[in-house]
Amino acid sequence: MNLLKILDNLSNEDLLNTKSSRRGSISQFTNTSKNIALASIPFALAATSSKAKAATASMSAAAFQATPTEVLNFALTLEYLERNFYQIAMDTDGLIPEADRAVFGQILKHETSHVNFFAAALGENAIEEPTFDFTGAPGGLALDTFENYETFMALSQGFEDTGVRAFKGQAGALANDNDLLTFALQVHSVEARHASQVRRMRGQKGWVTGGTAMSNGIPSAFDAVYAGEANTVQGGVELAGLFGEFGGPQAVQEAFDEPLTMGEVLAIGGIFIVSEDSDN
Amino acid sequence: MKKPVIKVEVSSEAHSKTSNSRRQFLKIGSLAVVGSSLFLYGCSDDDDNAGPVTPPVDGVFDLGSGNLGILNYAYALEQLEAEFYTEVVAGAYYMGLADGSAEKTLLEDVWYHEVIHREFFKTAISAVAPDDILPDLEFDFSGVDFSSRDSVLATSLILEDTGVSAYNGAGKLIDVTAPMGDTYLLLAGKIVSVEARHASAFADLINPGTTAFARDGILVDLGGTGLSYDKATPPSDVLAAVGATGFVTTEFTANELPTE
Numbered sequence: 001m002n003l004l005k006i007l008d009n010l011s012n013e014d015l016l017n018t019k020s021s022r023r024g025s026i027s028q029f030t031n032t033s034k035n036i037a038l039a040s041i042p043f044a045l046a047a048t049s050s051k052a053k054a055a056t057a058s059m060s061a062a063a064f065q066a067t068p069t070e071v072l073n074f075a076l077t078l079e080y081l082e083r084n085f086y087q088i089a090m091d092t093d094g095l096i097p098e099a100d101r102a103v104f105g106q107i108l109k110h111e112t113s114h115v116n117f118f119a120a121a122l123g124e125n126a127i128e129e130p131t132f133d134f135t136g137a138p139g140g141l142a143l144d145t146f147e148n149y150e151t152f153m154a155l156s157q158g159f160e161d162t163g164v165r166a167f168k169g170q171a172g173a174l175a176n177d178n179d180l181l182t183f184a185l186q187v188h189s190v191e192a193r194h195a196s197q198v199r200r201m202r203g204q205k206g207w208v209t210g211g212t213a214m215s216n217g218i219p220s221a222f223d224a225v226y227a228g229e230a231n232t233v234q235g236g237v238e239l240a241g242l243f244g245e246f247g248g249p250q251a252v253q254e255a256f257d258e259p260l261t262m263g264e265v266l267a268i269g270g271i272f273i274v275s276e277d278s279d280n
Numbered sequence: 281m282k283k284p285v286i287k288v289e290v291s292s293e294a295h296s297k298t299s300n301s302r303r304q305f306l307k308i309g310s311l312a313v314v315g316s317s318l319f320l321y322g323c324s325d326d327d328d329n330a331g332p333v334t335p336p337v338d339g340v341f342d343l344g345s346g347n348l349g350i351l352n353y354a355y356a357l358e359q360l361e362a363e364f365y366t367e368v369v370a371g372a373y374y375m376g377l378a379d380g381s382a383e384k385t386l387l388e389d390v391w392y393h394e395v396i397h398r399e400f401f402k403t404a405i406s407a408v409a410p411d412d413i414l415p416d417l418e419f420d421f422s423g424v425d426f427s428s429r430d431s432v433l434a435t436s437l438i439l440e441d442t443g444v445s446a447y448n449g450a451g452k453l454i455d456v457t458a459p460m461g462d463t464y465l466l467l468a469g470k471i472v473s474v475e476a477r478h479a480s481a482f483a484d485l486i487n488p489g490t491t492a493f494a495r496d497g498i499l500v501d502l503g504g505t506g507l508s509y510d511k512a513t514p515p516s517d518v519l520a521a522v523g524a525t526g527f528v529t530t531e532f533t534a535n536e537l538p539t540e
Contacts, residue, residue, distance in 0.1 A: 099489055106491040110499075113508035120503065168469040171451070172462050178452035178540065183502060185448040185472065186509035190494055192476035193510075197484060197493040205389065206481040207474060234470070235404050235463055239396065247392035255393040255400075256470040257477075 066262060068180055071170045073127045074262055075184070076118040078166055081269055082159055083111040084132045092146045100201065104156075107194050114187055121183075131274040139271025141221060153202050154218045158225045160195035161208060161216070162260070162268050164188060165225075169259035192257070207254040224268050228258045344412055345536035347458050348405070350450055352414040353515050353537060354468070355401035357446055360527060361439050362398040363419045365391035368436070371426025383485065390436070390478050397471055404467075408460070417530040433486050440479035441498055442521065447472035448512035453538045476510065514539065 066074065086108035089095055096104055119126045134145040134155065145151050167188035174181040196206030204217045211230030213222040232240035232252045240249040247254075260268075343352040368374050369391050377384035405413040425431040447468050454465045483492040499507040515537050522528060 102491055103489065103493070106494060109506060110494065110508040113502075113506035116505045117502055117508075120505070164473045168466070168473065171465050171469045172456070175454075175456040175462065175465055181452050182448065182512045183509075185451045185469070186500075186502065186512055188469065189444050189448060189472055189476035189510040190499065190508060192473035193480040193494040196477035196480035200481060200484060206386070206477045207389065207393070234400055235460075235467055237400070237403055237407075239400065242399070243392070243396055246395045247389065251389065251392035252396055254389060255396040255474055256467075257473040258470065259466065 065173045066170070068174060068177055069122065069125050070262075071173050071184075072118050072122050072180075073125070074170065074265070075167065075187070076115065076122065076126060077130065077269065078163055078265070079111055079114040079118055080129050081132060081272060082163065083108065083115050084129075085134055085155070085159060086111055088134070088146060089152055095146055095149055095152060097149070103197060103201070107156075107198075110190055110194070114190075117183075117187075132272050133274050134272055136221075136271050138274055141271060153198065156198045157195065157202060157204070157216070158213075158218055158222050158268075160191055160198055162225050162265060163191040164195055164257055165260040166262075166265040167191065168257060169261055169265070171259075205254070208257060209250070210253060222268075224264065227264070228260070229253060231256070231258050341415060341530075341532040343414065343532065343534045343537060344409075346538065347455055347461055347464055348409050348412060349534070349537045350453055350515075351401060351405050351464065352412075353450065353519075353534065354447070354471075355398070355405060355414050356417065356528075356532070357443055357518075357522070358394060358398040358401055359414075359417045360419065360522065361394040361443065362391075363417075364421060364424075364435065364439060364527070365394050367421050367424075367426055368432055371432065373427050373429050373432050386481060386485070390481075393474060393478070414532065415530070417528055417532075419527055420529045421527060423526065430486075433482055437479060437482040437486065440475055440482055442513075442518060443475040444472060444479055445511035445513035446515070446518040447475065448510055449514050449518065451512070453515070453540070455538070 086104055090101070090104060090108055134143065135141065136143045136145075143151055143155070145155055167184055170184060171181065174184055199216075200206050202217060208226065208229045209215050211226050211228060213220050213226055216226050216229075218225070230253050232238060232249050234256055239252045243249075243252055343349045343356070365387070368387060374384065374387055377387075402413070424435050451465060451468055451472075454461055454468065456462045456465055479498075480493040483495065483498075484490075486492060496507040498511070500509050500511050501507050502509050515534060516539075519534055
């Protein structure tokens with residue numbers, strides 16, 4: 001991906017306006033182009049999310065490296081998900097208390113920017129926006145996401161922590177393109193800022209605490225969000241026993257965020273993405 | 281391309297003088313990013329209490345080139361952070377917080393994390409280049425009032441925000457074709473998001489419930505899409521800003537770091 005091409009795309013106001021004008025239709029869950037979206041992603045969520053999860057669980061980061069275009073579309077998918085999620089929440093009367101609207105308004109602003117950036121960077125290669133269902137029905141859940149602020153907050157934490165892990169997992173795939181790698185890093189750490197804030201608003205630590213959903217204060221249905229976060233081996237060195245006076249293994253786990261593969265992330269996202277097969 | 285020449289600290293002679301000498305150094309140091317908050321913070325510090333400094337015995341350490349240089353660069357930043365929080369937890373503000381309070385736990389956690397990062401880099405670099413690892417740096421935090429919540433949190437936030445922009449800027453400088461290169465890049469990613477979590481938390485402690493955690497003033501714009509991206513700052517600018525704080529009293533140079 002050429003930086004000039006990205007900037008050229010970004011300077012195309014029609015394109016940006018086209019992308020952002022979609023916002024109006026978000027809350028109606030209307031989208032007819034999901035097949036295109038999913039076909040553009042290497043690990044298409046062909047069936048249920050549980051199947052996709054099983055298919056990708058054994059996939060190691062080393063075994064697969066996406067092209068930059070695939071990575072950008074992967075990023076765009078996540079940003080679409082987040083933007084939709086926060087837009088609906090901000091538009092839902094009575095969901096977000098007045099005192100918290102500044103925080104979620106800021107997060108929505110960032111996710112909207114990220115959507116516009118990745119869409120513009122991809123130009124005509126950008127996937128169409130998937131159809132989202134934040135009740136989790138595609139994954140067999142029935143969440144009261146936009147009726148219950150606690151549920152919304154828990155999902156927000158899950159999405160932000162997943163976003164951090166998702167971008168981290170693609171660093172290697174972008175390593176040969178300095179511009180793209182840097183852009184991805186600049187988004188990645190903003191997601192981490194969001195995650196820390198939302199976690200702390202929920203009474204959690206700002207950093208990831210252990211490798212299960214429960215240890216991070218969200219329901220175990222979302223264990224995949226934190227799987228692997230209890231790792232204490234870094235750069236081939238087992239650190240767990242070295243810091244007894246500095247918080248021990250728990251602090252070691254917190255001190256390093258862990259990546260997820262594209263497949264692992266899409267399995268999580270698939271819980272909220274309406275696929276052709278599960279669309280009734 | 282011209283290599284940046286960075287002196288992270290003035291000579292020991294200059295350092296022993298009053299703050300005037302530092303201001304002079306800052307004026308000379310045209311590499312410094314004037315807009316950097318760390319730089320500005322350093323300028324406002326009163327460092328009259330700076331203690332005597334042992335002059336370098338055997339020349340001045342250079343961070344080195346390639347991935348080793350980047351590792352030593354990260355190690356320098358982690359040394360700075362770890363030592364700062366070590367002083368924080370020995371200070372009156374921290375000691376005065378109620379045991380088990382969220383704020384005390386937060387500060388303790390960050391201290392742990394940064395010590396772990398520092399020791400991790402020490403181990404990692406020692407494993408591959410035992411003769412070329414950055415020595416233990418000396419620090420002077422006399423400009424920070426460790427009894428003051430405002431002073432401690434403001435400095436913490438600057439250090440964490442600087443860490444985020446530094447790792448973001450260093451990512452592309454890691455040579456992934458060299459041995460362990462892909463591991464180093466991933467490790468930088470594993471650490472930078474934790475620094476960002478810290479920065480977010482400190483900003484929110486200072487300005488609770490606002491947009492401070494990911495505020496417009498610390499973020500930059502990409503391609504006209506808005507202030508929604510963290511900075512990615514090159515080592516030369518980060519080191520100039522760090523040098524300007526006066527926190528690091530051990531002189532070292534960064535003449536061979538990759539620049540692209």
